Amino acid sequence: MFDGLHDIDWASMEHAYGSAEEIPALLWALRSPDTGERRKALDRFYGAVHHQGDVYPATAASLPFLFELAADGATPERAAVVALLVSIGREALERGFEDDGTEIEYYPPTGCGQAAAFLRQRGTEFAELACDPDPDVRLAAIPGLGLFLDDAGRAAAVLRERLAAERGIAARLRIVEAAATLALGVPAAMHQVMDWLAGLAADPAWGPVTRLAAVVQRARCAPDEIGEDVVPAAVGLLRETAGAIPVRRIAPSPSRPATPTDTVAPQIVAAFEDLDRRTRVYAPTTILLRTFHDVLGARVLERTAVLAEQLNSPDPGSRLDAVRMSGELMRTWRGDHTRLLLLVADQLTTADQEVAAEAAAVLASCHPIAAPAREALAAHIDAQRAARGPHVWAAPQALLRRSHQEAVRALARLGDARALPSLLAALDNDADAWRAIQVSGHLPQAANELVPRLCDHLRRIDLSQQRTEMSANAILSALAALGDPAAVAAVLDTLGAAARHGQHQITRSALKALEAFGPAAAGAQDTIRPLTTATDAHIRPAAVAALWAVGGDLAEVMPLLLGLLDDRITDAADLLGEIGPPASAALPRLRNLLTHDYEWVRVPCAAALWEIGGEAEAPAVLDALLQAMAKNPATANHVVACLDRMGPLAAPALPLLREQLALPRRGGRFQSVDHDEELQRIGRTLIARLDPPALAAPVPPTA
Structure with a gap:
């Protein structure tokens, strides 16, 4: 194995985190009989050698040895190695070449050209891997037929053969996608592939999933030629797939070691949990439908029609993916989204709390346009409180708790006081209070109830701990938004403590809060004034702004402002x-x-x-x-x-x-x-x- 591996000067090359001298050991580890060692090596390859899709010269230099592993039947988990090869090749083609096929010159140079050239030379071997006895290897290799096999006729023939031989949905979807990739990469194959996809789309013998894939991938090949019949055809086939794909419960998220809450802010923990949720795909057709939405682009009405069908699926995983796609559409494209907002709001009544929570989260993220969903959110919250009691915000069932919290946060972002009871319960019981704090500033009409509780939370924060920065900033931001002078004393105490502990961001947030209070905080001038000459570049302007807001002394502020114009x-x-x-x-x-x-x-x-x-x-x-x-x-x-x-x-x-x-x-x-x-x-x-x-x-x- 690996002839010539040590003839390469790996130490002279780099990956994302420095020297590439570890690559030989990683390659040997990918062949290890120990599962943990293999997984660790693969993670390191993706995390450093192929970091976020980058293709370094060292990445390209590793390809012959990765291919040797992929071709050797004795390699454990060959499919994972083949998938890595395909990922490197795909990124090399996308990042290293212009649309006309000319190589992009980077400085320092990347390994894109070298990687693409090597994998194209091995295109016929991808055809062999696509026929491998191991179904996982076949599945991983199929995209390579569209990416690396320059012989259009051979590639198209292999794809036809594989489609006839494969019975699984995942394999068929990848085959049809590879055909479109082939047509886009090899113009000589375009006419042949387009005709084949048209035939697949029209032939009931292939079943609705394969036919839907053909419709979508044909549109991907020629987005400018999408006719009025394409979206209705796709919607009809999508409706048929409901009977072709078994309905399954949403699989629970993989368990992870508990994060130490005494060292990591809860907002950080939640952000990673949310990232995990966003990267999961629950339905086999989701990637295909994402492609369709990308192709349709600004056609908001047509995309809404597709999403309406997706949201009507009996499969909860399909609906969950559709809710997220709906949010992406509304956050990215302009248009009248009333219908889609109401469709997403309809998901609040589902028995699946994860779908309901995601619907509420999407409505919260789209709050400037989410008014049509206001009553649905309020009804959902009221129903949960009636069924589960006033403390449902802190329900022990994780999915129910998230569903309620996201709905309350969405309603609060709309400025609706019906969210207040749950927010007050959260602040009083300190259960996920940080989630309530983040949206409290949207309810100025309830300042008299919120401000005392927020001030109490602010006073309890230990400003000597760096992990408390996000919590303190959120409370100060909420108090500034509410604008109640009753908070001045607590904010002033926090300002002094933050300055003593060198908490620059908290100091700045406290100054901004005092600025929001204006003349009502006039007694804070003596505390603010020394900060106008602070060494921190963010504190100085915040202090000057606060000094002007609370005191209004132009003679004092103007020299400071003219000085700030320098930096x-x-x-x-x-x-x-x-x-x-x-x-x-x-x-x-x-x-x-x-x-x-x-x-x-x-x-x-x-x-x-x-x-x-x-x-x-x-x-x-x-x-x-x-x-x-x-x-x-x-x-x-x-x-x-x-x-x-x-x-x-x-x-x-x-x-x-x-x-x-x-x-x-x-x-x-x-x-x-x-x-x-x-x-x-x-x-x-x-x-x-x-x-x-x-x-x-x-x-x-x-x-």
Whole structure:
């Protein structure tokens, strides 16, 4: 085994975590009779040698030896090795080559070209592996037929043979997918593959799952040729698959060692649990349907029709996957999502608490548009409290507890006070209280009940422990959102303790809370003032902003702000804009900063220039804003907010605003639902104000 393995200077190459000299040992471990040793080596290959899909020169150099393992019948778990080979090859082709097939030149060079060339030379051997007696090896090798076999005729013939021979759904789905991959990678095969897929889709003998795969993969090959009949055909076949795939209970998540809660923040633990959930797939058709949704892209109405059928499946795993896909659609694409929101809300009544919890979590993540689901969420919460009692938030059954908590959080994010009883129960009993704290700020109408409890939790935090940072920040953020001056004393105590313990992020959060309280926190000035000269670059601007908010002493604040313009430009500009005309001393500096090479500096400086200088600064401000938004659409929220304040002088922005609103994909900062919905709202308001005839004109479709 492994002739020439030690002739390679592995130590001269690197992987994601340094020297690649460990690769020979990893290769030998993949052949070990010990299961644990093999799994550890495979994890290391994916984690370091093929880190997040990267293909290093060392990755490519390992391929001959991995292939030797895959071809040797004595290798344990050969399928896992074949899957690793396919993954390396797929990533090498996707990352290393342009659409026209030319290799991308990277510096430092990657191993993509070398890896792709080697695996293409072994294309015929993938054909042999695809016929291996071991079904797992066949399943792992099938994608290689579409990726590495350049002889289109041979590849198509092998795929036809395999489809006729295989009976399992997973294998058939991969075969049809490999055919589409072949057509996309080898243009000479396109016509042949398209005809074959059309025949499969139309032939009832193949069964609904294979036919659905043919419809989807044919659409993948030619997305611009998707006709009006494609989605209805897919929906009909999807409906037929309900009878072809057995209904199964959702498999429980794999057990993991308990995380020590005394050293790891509960938010971190929950984030990893959520990541685990998101990476799991519960239904055999889910990957296929994800492909279909990717191909359909901005066709929101058609995708909603597909999701409606998915959400109607008798199989809970299929519905769970569909709920997650629904969230991805609503968070990524613009359009009227009312129907889909109601369909997701319908899942709250299912007997499967995991599906209900996921539905509630999706509604919470889409809260700026989730109002149509409000009554369904309230009814779900009321039913659970009636059936399980007032403490269902802390129910011992993990799925029931998550279902209730996610629904309460979703309703709270809508600002609905019907979420309050469960939130108060959580805060009083300290059961997963951090989940309640995260959404408390959305209920300002209940500040009198929430603030005392939040302050009590804040006082109990041990600020000498780093793991408490996230909890303290969340409470301070909630108190700032609620804006009740009754919290000033607790926040001030926290500010002092955080500063003593060097908790910079908590110090900053406490300053922001005091800023939110404004003059009601005037007694905090003596504590805030020393922090305006803190060494931490984030604390200084927060302290200056808080000092201005609570004291309003321009003579004290202006020198500090002018100093901040040297290093914390954005923070200083935002506060200068808030001060307005009295901050005219900053005008020369702000004008100079409009030539800064970073748009995230130019935009806040332009906004401040408008707030301070007004109409006289309009031409320069408008030019800076429009150039920044055209170059970096992520600045759009800040730009349109300033344009909104400029009134009729913002008229030259109309073409860019119309262009922005015509985009089907969500935009704005982080392309999130909340930022995009705000962007659309202000954009439409501006267009209506600046061009009233536009109200009568049809809005360009976004889906």
